[in-house]
Amino acid sequence: SSQKGPKHAKTSEKIVKRTIRGMLPEHRFGRGRETYKRIKCFIGIPKEFQESKTIKAGKEKPDKFIQVKEISKR
Incomplete structure (x- = not known):
């Protein structure tokens, strides 16, 4: 059934937060939590x-990339 199984986030901020969670050591316990x-x-x-000065991370653009909004539409 489609009501069961893994639930995937549709909004971009939740997709990013879930991705970061996968990089943390043991996100359910201790320091990771x-x-x-x-x-x-x-x-x-x-x-x-909004009033802060912006800082560019890199001067070169990557050749291949995908935006989070494109992932959330899939």
């Missing part, structure tokens, strides 16, 4: 950071 609770994912720029 505390780290996971501190993760904040936003759609767009939050009001508290």
